[in-house]
Amino acid sequence: MKxxxxxxxxxxxxxxxxLSAGNPLLLPKVEQMWRECNAELLASSxxxxxxxxxxxxxxxxxxxxxxxxxxxxxYGLSLSERNILITPGSQMxxxxxxxxxxxxxxxxxxxxxxxxxxxxxxxxxxISFAPEALVSYQPTLDxxxxxxxxKYHPDFSNLVITxxxxxxxxxxxxxxxxxxxxxxxxxxxxxxxxxYNIPVxxxxxxxxxxxxxxxxxxxxxxxxxxVHCMSFSKAGLPGERIGxxxxxxxxxxxxxxxxxxxxxxxxxYGQAIAARAINSGxxxxxSQEVIKPFYKNKFSVLEAKLDQxxxxxxxxxxxxxxxxxxxxxxxxxxxxxxxxxxxxLKLLGVIVTPGRFFFPGLAKDWSHQYQCxxxxxxxxxxxxxxxxxxxxxxxxxxxxxxxxxSI
Ligand SMILES: Cc1ncc(COP(=O)(O)O)c(C=O)c1O
Numbered sequence: 001m002k003x004x005x006x007x008x009x010x011x012x013x014x015x016x017x018x019l020s021a022g023n024p025l026l027l028p029k030v031e032q033m034w035r036e037c038n039a040e041l042l043a044s045s046x047x048x049x050x051x052x053x054x055x056x057x058x059x060x061x062x063x064x065x066x067x068x069x070x071x072x073x074x075y076g077l078s079l080s081e082r083n084i085l086i087t088p089g090s091q092m093x094x095x096x097x098x099x100x101x102x103x104x105x106x107x108x109x110x111x112x113x114x115x116x117x118x119x120x121x122x123x124x125x126x127i128s129f130a131p132e133a134l135v136s137y138q139p140t141l142d143x144x145x146x147x148x149x150x151k152y153h154p155d156f157s158n159l160v161i162t163x164x165x166x167x168x169x170x171x172x173x174x175x176x177x178x179x180x181x182x183x184x185x186x187x188x189x190x191x192x193x194x195x196y197n198i199p200v201x202x203x204x205x206x207x208x209x210x211x212x213x214x215x216x217x218x219x220x221x222x223x224x225x226x227v228h229c230m231s232f233s234k235a236g237l238p239g240e241r242i243g244x245x246x247x248x249x250x251x252x253x254x255x256x257x258x259x260x261x262x263x264x265x266x267x268x269y270g271q272a273i274a275a276r277a278i279n280s281g282x283x284x285x286x287s288q289e290v291i292k293p294f295y296k297n298k299f300s301v302l303e304a305k306l307d308q309x310x311x312x313x314x315x316x317x318x319x320x321x322x323x324x325x326x327x328x329x330x331x332x333x334x335x336x337x338x339x340x341x342x343x344x345l346k347l348l349g350v351i352v353t354p355g356r357f358f359f360p361g362l363a364k365d366w367s368h369q370y371q372c373x374x375x376x377x378x379x380x381x382x383x384x385x386x387x388x389x390x391x392x393x394x395x396x397x398x399x400x401x402x403x404x405x406s407i
Contacts, residue, residue, distance in 0.1 A: 001122075004351055017387040020353045021378045022175070023238065024211075024325070029290045030236040033282050037273035050268045057260040058252075059086025060271035066278040067244060074209060077222060082249040085256050088266035090205055090231035090243030094169060095127045096258040097201050097227070102166035103130040111166030116189055117154045118359050119328075119372070121175045121203065125360030133166070136361030138368075143317065148310070150317040150330060152179055154189065161192040168193055171203040173214055173323025176358045176374040178299075180214060180322040186221050194225055199251050201227045206324040211235040212287040214323040215296045227251055232274055234325070235287060240270025295325045298377035298384065302327045305385045309392040314399055327375040328355075331395060334371040335402030341373065344394050350387045 004020050041047060050060070058064060063086060068079045087093040102113035113128055115136035128134055137159050139152035161168070168189060173180050181189075186202070193200050204220060206213040211234040220228050227247035232240065245255055259265070277283035299321045306327075310316050315332035334341065338354040345352055355372025362369070379387065 001353075001357060004353065007346060007351060015349050017350045017379060017383045017390075019375045019379055019384065019387045020351045021376045023378065024234050024236065025294075025378050027236070027290055027294060030286055033277060033286050034236055034273060037276040037280075037282075040276055041269075041272050046272065050272045055265055055268060057265045058256050059084070059266060060268050060275065063271040063275040063278075066275040067246070070209075070278050070284075071246065075220065075222065079246065083246055083252060085245045085252045085259070086266055086271055087243040087245065087255075087259060088263060089233065089241035090203065090229055091123055091127075092241075092259075092262075093229055093243045093245050093255070094124060094201065094203070096255045096262075097167050097169065097199070098124075098127040098133070099129055100254050100258050101199055102133045103128055104133075110164065112164055113361075114159075114161060114165050114168045115361050116159055116168060116170055117152055117174075117179075117181070118362050119152075119174075119176055119355065119369075120358060120360060121171045122357045122360060124169060125357075134361035135363065136359070138362065138366055145315075148307070148312075148317055149320055151320045152177060154181070154185055156188060159189075159192070161189075161196070161198065163196050165193070165196065165198050167199050167201060169201040169203060171205065171324075173206045173218075175206065175324055176326050176353075176355070177319040177328040178215075178321035178324045178326060179319065180216065180218050183219075183221065190221075190223060190226060197225060199225055199227055199247070201229055201245075203229050205229075205231040206234055208287075210283050210287045211291045212284075213292060213295055213325060215292075215299065216322050218323070222246070224248060225251075232270070235283060235291065237270055237274065240273075241266065242270050242274055295377050298325070298381070299327065301381045301384050302375060302377065302388065305388040306392075309389050311392070311396055314395065316395065325377045327377065329373045329375065330355075330368065331371050331373075334398070336398055337370045338372060339370075341394065341398065344398070345387075345391060348390045348394065350390050352387075352391070 064081050064084045067084055071077050071079055098113045102111050112135045113133050117139045118136035140155045143150045190200050208214055227245050230244040232242040317330045319328035338356055342354040353374040356369050359369045
């Protein structure tokens, strides 16, 4: 990852096709929406109260109220303000969760932070003060060889949830794969956790209702030990750092205490414009009509190009993209490591993300870890197509060179 940053900061930056970014694109209609909310805020009498005063450590009250009203109406819930916590970005929320519920207890017992399906969001890799607490599980693979597609599922025959589990976290839709765990899979995970009162954090950074980067039907799941977690980053506000946890007040209070000690409360400004975008309906509209179709279309461009230029005879597989903003590729029995493939592509001016970074918490080395790449959908259509053409050429050579000629 450091190598990607250093490469992009180097002088040749303009020459690279960047298929590695996790930063959402600046979409003009999205930017315009935030600009309008901002102008309204600047003109309002609320301004001084927002920037010149401290507030509640639970978050900016009008945003909490806006979320409660919106979710109750949209999903038929009966949330009160006690169910909601605002954090400075959702990454911080997972840090609170991992260290409040996972890690060492006062009796020196280790409570695990379980990621039920690996690969997972690389950002979970460093969230615990006790890195040994993080445990993830190899999935099962559902492979469609003819179509060159595949999909991961949690392997319930291996997943271990016990009184030693502190919390469970997973992204839905997933970064890096775009996988959406089914309602049944979630029910099973939640049922395994419930007897021990283990909180299940469902990271919905890409999910509905905002930014709604789900390309198939998907409804957020709520329930006693579930914490529905959101982020405003992929809805166009990554710089403002706003994360949201919705769950049982007992869990929310623990997270809030952590937050009070750490930073008193998240910055107000972004929260105030977010509240406006929710209350006016603009955020829901822009998510459904601008953000979702934009990335869905990008994925179609990627998929069509891969099908056009990748050899039918090679064992390459694209993960079924059900959401998020990435394509996840697996090259079965890849003769070189993912890192070497990344280096070869870099020499051709294409930057992708090697897959190995997305397996935090796996106890045993797994060859699959070194056979994957993540392609970000934040480049122009032309760059995606050119990048994939170069990838196809490199991959063809790599497999061909591995076939030792018989003399
Ligand atoms: C799955 C997932 N969760 C959480 C985050 C963190 O988002 P933020 O801290 O900006 O809310 C990201 C960022 O890319 C992500 O991909």
